[in-house]
Amino acid sequence: MTKRIIRVLPYIVLIIWFLIVMFPLFWTVVTSFKNPIDVFRGPKYMPFIDFRPSLKAWNNMFVRDRQQILVPLMNSIIIVSTSTILAVGIGSMASYSLSRFTFKLGRFSNKDLAFWIISQRFIPPIAIIIPVLIMFRVLRLLDTRLGMIIVYTAFNLPFVIWLMRDYFDSVPQDIEEAAMVDGCSRLETFVRIVLPLAFPGLIVSFLFSFVMAWNEFFFALILTFQKAQTIPLLIAGQSTQRGVEWWNISAMAIITILPALLITLILQRRLVSGLTLGAIK
Amino acid sequence: MFLRRIKAKHLFLLPAVLVLLSFSIFPVIASLVLSFSSFSLTQVEERLTFVGLANYTKLFTDARFLFSLKNTFMYVFLGAGLQYVLGLFLAMLIYEETIANRAYRVIFLIPMMLTPVAISYTWRMMFHETYGPVNHILSLLGMPGVPWLSSTKVALLSVMLVDAWQWTPFVMLALLAGRMSISREYYDAAGVDGASKLQTFAYITFPILIPVSLTVILIRSIEIAKIVDIIYVMTGGGPGISTESLTMYGYITGLKQFNLGYASALAYTLLVIVMVFGFLFLRIRGRLE
Numbered sequence: 001m002t003k004r005i006i007r008v009l010p011y012i013v014l015i016i017w018f019l020i021v022m023f024p025l026f027w028t029v030v031t032s033f034k035n036p037i038d039v040f041r042g043p044k045y046m047p048f049i050d051f052r053p054s055l056k057a058w059n060n061m062f063v064r065d066r067q068q069i070l071v072p073l074m075n076s077i078i079i080v081s082t083s084t085i086l087a088v089g090i091g092s093m094a095s096y097s098l099s100r101f102t103f104k105l106g107r108f109s110n111k112d113l114a115f116w117i118i119s120q121r122f123i124p125p126i127a128i129i130i131p132v133l134i135m136f137r138v139l140r141l142l143d144t145r146l147g148m149i150i151v152y153t154a155f156n157l158p159f160v161i162w163l164m165r166d167y168f169d170s171v172p173q174d175i176e177e178a179a180m181v182d183g184c185s186r187l188e189t190f191v192r193i194v195l196p197l198a199f200p201g202l203i204v205s206f207l208f209s210f211v212m213a214w215n216e217f218f219f220a221l222i223l224t225f226q227k228a229q230t231i232p233l234l235i236a237g238q239s240t241q242r243g244v245e246w247w248n249i250s251a252m253a254i255i256t257i258l259p260a261l262l263i264t265l266i267l268q269r270r271l272v273s274g275l276t277l278g279a280i281k
Numbered sequence: 282m283f284l285r286r287i288k289a290k291h292l293f294l295l296p297a298v299l300v301l302l303s304f305s306i307f308p309v310i311a312s313l314v315l316s317f318s319s320f321s322l323t324q325v326e327e328r329l330t331f332v333g334l335a336n337y338t339k340l341f342t343d344a345r346f347l348f349s350l351k352n353t354f355m356y357v358f359l360g361a362g363l364q365y366v367l368g369l370f371l372a373m374l375i376y377e378e379t380i381a382n383r384a385y386r387v388i389f390l391i392p393m394m395l396t397p398v399a400i401s402y403t404w405r406m407m408f409h410e411t412y413g414p415v416n417h418i419l420s421l422l423g424m425p426g427v428p429w430l431s432s433t434k435v436a437l438l439s440v441m442l443v444d445a446w447q448w449t450p451f452v453m454l455a456l457l458a459g460r461m462s463i464s465r466e467y468y469d470a471a472g473v474d475g476a477s478k479l480q481t482f483a484y485i486t487f488p489i490l491i492p493v494s495l496t497v498i499l500i501r502s503i504e505i506a507k508i509v510d511i512i513y514v515m516t517g518g519g520p521g522i523s524t525e526s527l528t529m530y531g532y533i534t535g536l537k538q539f540n541l542g543y544a545s546a547l548a549y550t551l552l553v554i555v556m557v558f559g560f561l562f563l564r565i566r567g568r569l570e
Binding site: 097232246 | 289290291293294296297298300301303304305307308309311312315370371374375385387388389390391392394395396397398399400402403404406407411412413414417446503506507509510513514527528531532535536541544545547548549551552555559
């Protein structure tokens with residue numbers, strides 16, 4: 001009997017964890033279809049069974065509050081995609097350089113340089129945000145899309161450099177040398193030969209950086225006020241206006257998490273292998 | 282050819298170094314300078330006055346700072362510990378290459394990809410004492426309701442649980458990769474010797490996973506030390522200041538009250554703690570290898 005319990009225990013644990021992971025998502029979706037009364041009358045779980053679903057929140061979002069949501073949404077899309085492209089571009093160049101050439105600066109070599117770069121990721125944002133705020137004020141970059149693009153490029157750069165190094169290390173050097181013998185310059189070789197070979201790495205870097213910038217909150221909280229506000233800020237500000245309207249917040253939350261959710265599901269195994277590679281090194 | 286090589290090598294690295302210089306080296310140095318000065322954005326004329334160690338001496342007599350320091354340590358130690366134990370347990374359950382396990386891996390990964398601010402609202406809703414489902418489900422199971430967000434003692438735990446919900450997948454993923462890279466031969470040998478599953482784990486799997494474990498605990502600890510998003514949305518630092526973290530308090534002093542010098546001293550203290558912590562961890566890891 002005990003043996004039997006031990007045998008099924010893993011499955012029970014997995015199912016419980018599965019429920020813990022999925023229930024908040026389910027709850028957000030369900031709440032977005034509720035009328036206020038069904039939110040405040042204690043928990044209702046199943047549409048059509050214990051409450052009558054309504055499209056009120058979705059209607060609010062796409063019709064009534066369209067302008068209020070459209071601006072941050074466009075900001076997020078523009079800021080996040082531009083900064084991600086920049087981070088992946090600049091980051092792969094740096095990463096390629098670190099993978100191919102030897103740097104020496106006194107006692108420090110490539111390994112130290114790479115470590116220094118990834119350690120930037122660990123600096124608490126609060127320790128750099130105040131000088132950046134002052135710098136942005138002087139340069140008139142506060143509350144601008146350009147300012148946020150620059151910040152998010154810097155934010156994702158260490159991760160891209162770190163991740164891409166493994167991919168570049170695995171591209172055979174003979175191919176590049178052959179290309180250069182044929183008269184390609186370093187840059188041409190990089191763009192035409194190396195990048196296509198490291199394509200899986202580029203995809204993982206791009207999507208993961210995209211998600212991290214999309215989810216970022218603290219920098220945006222301090223460096224934007226209105227014009228360049230991103231989606232996480234719009235959501236975070238919801239509890240102060242008109243009280244807490246859970247149905248509207250839920251609909252907004254779904255829109256916010258949707259891109260990341262789609263990316264995770266589309267990439268699946270590539271993401272798992274790409275991230276584990278980065279995590280273990 | 283040689284000349285071009287040198288040029289290419291530096292040109293490729295230059296943009297990244299420039300960005301990192303202006304967004305980490307420069308601000309880190311500027312923060313240090315600010316932390317020794319009094320600087321306020323609300324003054325009509327902005328002036329930087331050097332005040333020596335005044336900000337730091339004030340900091341260590343500031344009860345609210347010490348409290349947020351304690352909270353941050355609680356989040357880091359209990360949070361990282363919880364995430365490690367859960368992550369290890371889950372990784373050991375799904376390392377085998379089966380179709381079901383592949384599905385579990387992807388599904389379990391989802392929370393870490395989601396916007397913290399958005400899911401914090403979801404959890405705030407779920408933890409609501411009267412119309413949230415968590416207490417309702419507990420009552421169906423015959424358990425008493427928990428004051429998730431209104432009790433000063435429990436609220437800290439609630440924040441920790443949400444962070445664990447979101448980031449246990451990361452720990453799981455790293456340990457999963459570690460487990461999958463262990464050669465089968467060890468286990469075959471253990472099987473021949475008649476070792477039990479628990480023994481195999483204790484004497485083979487776990488020791489091999491120690492370096493990965495240390496790395497992943499270090500990464501999570503450093504990330505948790507910066508915790509602010511979940512707190513901002515779920516509790517706003519409250520009830521009272523019971524869930525306030527260092528970053529949250531730094532935000533309030535620096536960016537709501539515009540005490541930039543004081544906030545910089547606070548931020549620098551956090552930076553030094555994180556650096557010392559990271560350094561110690563790397564030393565331990567270096568010893569083990």
